[in-house]
Amino acid sequence: MSSSSLHRTQPEGIDYPVLVDRVSKDPVDQGSFKRRIAFAKHKVTSKDGWLGDYDYAWLCIPSLPFSKSNRKLPPFYSLDADLPLALAITSGLQHALAMLAGLITPPIIFASALNLDSATSAYMISASLIGSGILSLVQLSRTPLFGGYYLGTGLISVVGTSFSTLSTATAIFDAMYQDGTCSSTVGADDTTIRNACPDAYGKVLGTSIICSFLEMFLAFIPPRILKRIFPPLVTGTVVLLIGASLVGSSGVPNWGGGASNCETAPTGIFALCPTTLAPKPLPWGAPQFIGLGFLSFISIVLTEMFGSPFLKNISIIVGLAVGCIVSGAAGYIDGSSITTAPSITFLWVHTFKIGVYPPAILPMLAVYVSTTMEAIGDITASAELSRVDVRGVEFDSRVQGGVLSDGFGGFMSALFTVAPLSVFAQNNGVIAMTRCANRSAGRWCCAFLILFGILGKISGVFLAIPNPVIGGVTTFLFASVAVSGIRVLALMDFTRRDRFILAAALSFGVGDLLVPNIFTELFNGVKNPSSGLQGLFNSITIILSTPFLVAGIVAVILNLLLPQETDIPEAVSDEESDLEGQKEGISDVGTSAA
Template sequence: GFCPSTTASDGTVTNLACPQGYGAILGTSAVCAFLEIGLSFLPPKVLKRIFPPIVTGTTVFLIGVSLITAGFESWGGGAGPCMARPETGYFSVCPNVGAAHAAPWGDPQWIGLGFLVFVTIILVEYFGSPFLKNCQVVVGLIVGIIAAAATGYLNTASIDAAPVVTFIWVKTFPLSVYGPAVIPLLIVYLVSMIEAVGDVTASCDVSRVEVDGPEFEKRIQGGVLADGLNSFLSALCTNTPLATFAQNNGIIALTSKFAAVFLATPDAVIGGMTTFLFSNVAVSGMRILAYMKWTRRDRFIVSAALSIGLGVNLVPNWFSYIITYTGNNQAVQGLIDSVEVIVSTGFCISAIITIFLNLILPEDEDEGELAHANPGSTELTEVVHVHEL
């Protein structure tokens, strides 16, 4: 391996600095990013065939559902070790024993901070101007940060210590390609592509532009291409690959003082905001699905995808004990780990199921189409309704 370590007399292993290992991660991810870049040049008809609304809608819905869990965890005080509420230790309270106003996970003060943000979003929707309604989530977050600062929950020491701005390539790493990680990373980029398609579709939906047709197909191609290029450039800038949801983080990272404000903000404030935000993602998925005709075939495909996707979100470790490998082959172990990641990620496994079933199941006639085929029956029904009225 790349990473050195030391072993104490009592057997405790301490991992030392590992710039070569991190450089291998960066180099391998940069090379594997060309898979997603290449797939973005597929003809629009192929992309439309692979990613119709039944696929993107289901994927977007499950992305939102899975993220709501993260929002709720933060709302309770944090998504770290303090969630287990240990009786003693550094994480017996959230975020840790050294923080100001620390409290156990789920404490009323954390719930109250998040609730303040959530209620602010609702009040802005009810009383706010059209402009404020469009940025209600930001307003809620600002109110939460102000309240946290006024009550002593904001850690200003980290803000004061942060530099005003930083730059890329301040520290560099030797790039290399780590063979056993190639296959797992290729799978990760396929997953990232599926997520990018869902995210672009959700953005189109909330922006009130079409989620079908030639223009939409071009946006999908551009989104997938941008996702792959961003991941490639991110590796060259000494950062790990970026998923679609994380693109703005690169800007925040360059303005460290601004980023420090968010890092100092209590997780409960962030959780109250992100819970609402991620729910909007799920609703966008539902709206995309609403555009379908909902034939028997459509209902079957969505049911099959959600049965596994929602089940995985509720029980993430259900597949963890299926494949047991005790060998020393790192490539095989990496492939097994990648499969487990895919199967234990709800939106990913559901996207694969939806794409597969949508490609192999034959089309069937909708009940509405049958009615149009026999217009007399529709007219007769309308006459009966008029007579009853």
């Protein structure tokens, strides 16, 4: 029987693609090594194996606004369906490109906050890409463990640095500079300039390793209990404030020229943004900077209006590309980071001294609780888009495996010199748009991410992007996070109890956003505290000064203490019951939505 006499089908309940004899219609023995070789040969050498029956023109043809398309949608490819190679590669590339902005933003912001040199900053970007590719493979695997427990979701659940980690780490870095863990230089005009402090990043990594065990423990708590503790009221509030705080602390300041001393203390080399050593330095908020950021922003909008499905999935990258082309032609790009970046790199080319910063333990524990909430929502969204039942024992095991892999990823990513990696939400839009939930596409995505990380020049390119371009794109990115939080809150019934809890949580969260320094002097009146007590004070200050942390804690406490509403309808229809089930299995609360 030649390979030409074989075709693929996907019988119900069979995961591995089955070869069927066109004449006898009998399945070919899967245990035969020769049959597997025949299948692989058919896959690689035939047009059907490469292209299948997918409508690639639909994926690439631009759309026109205000027009209705009557074109037939492409077929849906489930988790383990036989996927054409061309579609697997194309879809995997889309997943990787859709993730890029979310993966490169945290290391750039970390490096900027600690004033690290360009070589270290470029390495941090490469490590983030490589670590994401490796740990996303773990999430894709769904490896059976013991007692019915799993590691991984078995879905296209990619991972990246959570923006909750980004917001908290920034507050931790501020505390380190204030208490002398990191040094600063005071200029002649009494302005304070932070010195490079790579050890601060190492302490965050070490603290993350310890705190990751909390999420691994939470993975063994039944998902239904976790959902009761962290309902949409809590998760929506947390996600909303994460996005809002990042817009104010990073997105808009970078749009104006840079979230550094050039904004807050313009003197010395920071008299102009990003520094006076830049190719074309300008005052913070200069119209040229605002224009570059707006150009990137409007490129995202135009891509959504006119772009093909492929381009819409990578609109953030389009915004970055357009901004870089114009800013490069206008002379705003310093190419030194590209020329000095290595051609090939990998993990541990640069290392950081691992340590523990005691005041960061409580905030990082809260971060891992937050990433647990994010993971449950993102896994639910991925399962729904992958047409997997979001109720029942199998789905609960996917949530358990995903949360466990999330905690394991936090542990391993710190060893990879990467800030905690948790489940991302970007890929959900790609699944919905391409109608491809196949894990083969996820594996190709991981391969592309690892490749992008190994090619060191790519990190140099990302590092050369001007601050206003990054600001225009990340402002949209972080605002999308806030919108995800609003969407989660929209699933609530908004009873009087819900409104009361939300108002109490936002009292602290919005207060922190508008008056960031309100709690910084809280414990200054305590005389001669011991080192342990001072560490506790610092921990509390970090939590109170981080909007999503303090609001999340208030929401959780009040949700557990206040009695539920007793005004329940006497009869609930089946449709209403299903709607309540969907609300309980809340989707897409990822703080990395784009």
